[in-house]
Amino acid sequence: MSTKQQDVESLVGKEYEAGFITDVETDTVPPGLSEDVIRLISTKKEEPEWLLEWRLKAYRHWLTMTEPTWPNVHYPPIDFQAISYYSAPKSKEDGPKSLDEVDPKLLETYDKLGIPLREQEMLAGVAVDAVFDSVSVATTFKEKLADAGVIFGSFSEAVKNHPELVNQYLGSVVPAADNYYAALNSAVFTDGSFCYIPKGVRCPMELSTYFRINASNTGQFERTLIIADEGSHVSYLEGCTAPMRDENQLHAAVVELVALDDAEIKYSTVQNWYPGDEKGVGGIYNFVTKRADCRGKNAKVSWTQVETGSAITWKYPSCILRGDNSVGEFYSVALTNNYQQADTGTKMIHLGKNTRSTIISKGISAGRAQNAYRGLVKITKNADDSRNFTQCDSLLIGDRCGAHTFPYIEVKNNTAQVEHEASTSKIDEDQLFYCVQRGISEEDAVNMIVNGFCKEVFKELPMEFAVEAQKLLAVSLEGAVG
């Protein structure tokens, strides 16, 4: 065994641990997309008329749009008529009131993924709104949140119980016609999470949602809306895994965050969807629109993401810094292995005066993967004294992978300060040898060095997520050296 470069490469390639399919009866709409399907979804979800109209308008606009081709990713054309747009676990029909009523198979699935809801109920501090396919099946810690006045639950519930909030904010950050996949999502979204933190409230716990794609051929179209009212504070965690599958699955989520005056939202993601096998077969297409609007003065939004999954990732969590003194942050680790492709980054749009943004992006490529950072920093003419700092580092493992950086900087105000630092390096053989000479295996040494490379991002994650993120990197890199 040696530390040669080609050996480093062979360490990349560990089987996906979350690959299994749960046998649950599903209530699935036949494949195909039309106004009738959208009406059916809306009816099944007992939605108000205005929401159906909103969906139909988005659908009609989507029909006029074309699929974007500018990302640095390659995949065969998607047949949108071959996708089923609605799938709900049967158990929803009976409406489980507590975990005891939840289909034991579902709970078993979560257990395999290491998300034991029962335990999480006991482990103080994390409320879980678990999304299995498209319908929420279990929500915990509702009461404690209700005491604080926090509204947290599935999007469908919010439509029923808080239609005025949904109506006011839905599409206000990501308009229905924003882009091809956002328009598709607006037309057919089935469920997701909704969160409202009232004025001056500090959310008493970290909020967490686990998304999971299960039914065969079902694209998932999640819709998440988080509103932090004046002076409020919330930390939201999102984590995902998916079972092993041969066919590519489309996932086009939309996440909208609204932060009013002095409000703060911290949004953390660990994404571990099925990336396809080591030959590049299968895997999730993850085409997501995530955007935050710092609508009020002194508002702050922080995106932290650890992306290790999906065959293709196309995702740019962004901040519109509208309020004066508002702050936007983006911390990202994107790891691609085998034939994975990622085109990810952020947009920081400075509109208000004295606005600040920080971008720390760490891209890791192994195998034959392609990893691109694409970021826009835009300082508009009224954004006096605004500042941006961008640091964008790439780490290559082996010599068949690629790292690409596409920074776009537009500055229309000469009082602004914009800094951009970028680096690309190969995993260092001296570092690797130093570790193995101390008795550490090459695999552990690679993990250690990669984790060190990502440390600036990991320290932004909530504790339990940081641990999960490190495990994920280890799993994703297993087989990369050896």
Added chain:
Amino acid sequence: MLNISNLHVNVEGKEILKGLNLDVKAGEVHAIMGPNGSGKSTLAHVLSGRDGYQVTEGTVRFEGKNLLELAPEERAREGVFLAFQYPVEIPGVNNAYLLKAALNAIRKHRGLEELDAIEFMALVKDKVALVQLKEDLLTRSVNEGFSGGEKKRNEIFQMAVLEPKLAILDETDSGLDIDALKIVAEGVNALRSPDRSMIMITHYQRLLNYIEPDYVHVLADGQIIKSGGKELALELEKRGYDWVREEAA
């Protein structure tokens, strides 16, 4: 402990070691001296299993095992430790974390219980005093922002924690001022024991004033051309290497 017989090593097609013989018994300290380019560091690297060194002839046995067949991490777990001439910086990797992972890998290999964080820190507290390493360096990234002296002391500190059977000190004295050299030497001396052997590779006799070797060898042109006691080092200091070469020729 270690037996090197007729070792020939190529680096990028060029022969660097040309039939080196060396026998190191348990508890012995051997100094290897020699001019630049004589193959001193090559020897250190080939013993520790660094990539890029091709053994074309000869054998290396360590406690009866064929050392050359073992992967570098296996050699480390068997008890071979290299104190690097240029300890590398590893950003973001906690110094104590790396060392704990290393110690537990070695303990596991030897069938011992792995230490948890509390047991490990208790062990470390004693060892860190040995080389007067500031405790805050433990929680910093490996060697990042360390001074030259701190890096070398960190190597000896790691050696103290990992308790190797064979320690190879590659130019441990280079870049050290006299105070730092004394601290490092005291640390090394404290680690001398009847079941631990050491190979010290050095340019200068200076180090040997502080760490007294049992044997001194002169390595030139890929071979050990003269061996003797510690007085040989003094003679080398006075007369240089040329007379040894002439004698050997």
